[in-house]
Amino acid sequence: MKRLILALVLLVPVPAASANLNCLPGQLKQTLHTLKRYGDVSVISTQRKNARVAGTKRASKHAKCQAVDLRIVGKKDQAIRWLKTLPLDVITYSGSKNHIHLGYGGRHRQHIHVKRK
Numbered sequence: 001m002k003r004l005i006l007a008l009v010l011l012v013p014v015p016a017a018s019a020n021l022n023c024l025p026g027q028l029k030q031t032l033h034t035l036k037r038y039g040d041v042s043v044i045s046t047q048r049k050n051a052r053v054a055g056t057k058r059a060s061k062h063a064k065c066q067a068v069d070l071r072i073v074g075k076k077d078q079a080i081r082w083l084k085t086l087p088l089d090v091i092t093y094s095g096s097k098n099h100i101h102l103g104y105g106g107r108h109r110q111h112i113h114v115k116r117k
Contacts (some may be wrong), residue, residue, distance in 0.1 A: 019043045023065035025104045039074015061103040
């Protein structure tokens, strides 16, 4: 856990052990592949066993390997506009986290921007 927190603070991608792309649904894998046209894509995390939705006891999409956190260096704004056209949850974070969360599945898609210091 300390390693994950330190990686986020230093803005360094989490080691590959926590970024297992094999478990992701096909649509998320294809989305990651297509995002490369917008710049360098760095996957921060995918499956996190026992992950919970903040403030709840519900399992998050990360726990089910239906979500990915990533960074894009390049045409990030264009990439976000494209992502919002897809049937995915798209959550963008600014500030120290400065990453994009993509979630697959669920009843509806949502597009949220979270401002952080």
